[in-house]
Amino acid sequence: MKKLIVALILLVGFTSCQEQHKIAFVDNSKVVNEYEKKKKFEAKFQAKINTFNKKVDSLDQAIKIEAQLFQNRAATMNKTKAEQEYNALLSKKQMQDYQIGSEEKALQAEGQKNIDTLVKEVKAFIKDYGKTNGYTFILGANEAGSVLYGTEGTDITEVVLEALNKKYEDEKTAEQ
Helix, strand or coil, X not given: CHHHHHHHHHHHHHHHHCCCCCEEEEEHHHHHHCCHHHHHHHXXXXXXXHHHXXXXXXXXXXXXXXXXXXXXXXXXXXXXXHHHHHHHHHXXXXXXHHXXXXXXXXXXXXXXXXXXXHHHHHHHHHHHHHHHCCCCEEEEECCCCCCCCXXXXXXXXXXXXXXXXXXXXXXXXXXX
């Protein structure tokens, strides 16, 4: 009886060591960059950037015109009055540069926040996809080389990307 129990324990031990793990990998960059939601965000964000750049160009042009007008008048002004107007113009330019810098930083922060949110969303989707489809591991391939080699059958990038974009389309349809 004792030998039977030991043999049974050994048999269970060997079979548990033989458990197959379902492992795959995805190309992180490709999934994020080809995610339709990211493409839409980038298009909208590019429109914001273009609007911002037009505003900056317009403000710069206005200051240049004002500076040109000042230069034309400066020759006929007394020195004190010319210095006052010059200092006022310089102060206006500095304030404008500060405002533009602040708006630019806010725009950059907004863009980074949205990209970070999209990356988190993609990671969560891949995690759920792995659980739903019985994967033990889904590795992320990237430029740093976290996956140096994988057979074609273990690359599920396209499948995950299709599922992710389908989920996004379904969410968009549900919102309408």
